[in-house]
Amino acid sequence: xxxxxxxxxxLLFCLxxxxxxKLVLSEITPPSDLDNIHVVKxxxxxxxxxFVIFVKQQVPLHKxxxxxxxxxxxxxxxxxxxxxxxxxxxxxxxxxxxxxTPHAVTVTSSIPLKVxxxxxxxxxxxxxxxxxxxx
Numbered sequence: 001x002x003x004x005x006x007x008x009x010x011l012l013f014c015l016x017x018x019x020x021x022k023l024v025l026s027e028i029t030p031p032s033d034l035d036n037i038h039v040v041k042x043x044x045x046x047x048x049x050x051f052v053i054f055v056k057q058q059v060p061l062h063k064x065x066x067x068x069x070x071x072x073x074x075x076x077x078x079x080x081x082x083x084x085x086x087x088x089x090x091x092x093x094x095x096x097x098x099x100x101t102p103h104a105v106t107v108t109s110s111i112p113l114k115v116x117x118x119x120x121x122x123x124x125x126x127x128x129x130x131x132x133x134x135x
Contacts, residue, residue, distance in 0.1 A: 025074060030054035030112055049123040055113040061104040065127040067119045069097040076113035078105045089113075102131040 023042060030038045036057045042050040052074075061081065073093045080089045081104045082097060089095065089105070097103050107113045 025052060025116060028052045030056075030114075034112060044122055046122050048118055048120040051117040051119070051123075053115050053117050055105060055107055055115075058106045059104055061102050061131045061133055063100055063102045063129050063131055064097075064119070064123075065100060065129060067121065067123060067127055068099050069103075070118045070120075071095040071097070072116045074114040074116055076107060076111050077109040078107045078113050080105050 028040055034054060034056050036055065037059065038054040040052045040054075042052060044050070055076075055078070071094070073089050073091050073095075075091055077088065077090045080087055080095060081102070082095065083101050083103075088108075105113065
């Protein structure tokens with residue numbers, strides 16, 4: 001009986017360890033009074049910063065001087081501008097934004113756009129530069 005209890009406790013410990021650091025992105029929701037943009041920082045170190053970003057209307061054209069950004073669309077739809085290219089985005093889409101590339105999004109769905117964003121290296125909020133629209 002004692003060995004079965006030890007085995008059970010060991011299995012339970014392994015299961016808890018396996019879930020350590022696990023985050024369920026579907027459980028992250030925007031505030032009910034979302035005006036336009038809501039950012040949730042998930043993790044950060046000197047190599048990269050991870051965010052879940054909600055957008056209700058749009059993100060104006062901007063670029064990052066020293067960062068790349070990778071986006072994965074979780075919910076919602078939009079029209080994305082990446083440099084001079086413009087395309088539709090929807091759940092399951094992946095967008096890689098090279099350093100210094102202007103980008104913007106306009107939400108086209110009735111629900112906010114929800115994306116998982118990875119910026120590398122660590123994002124400290126100091127290299128976001130507004131860009132005039134390309135006409």
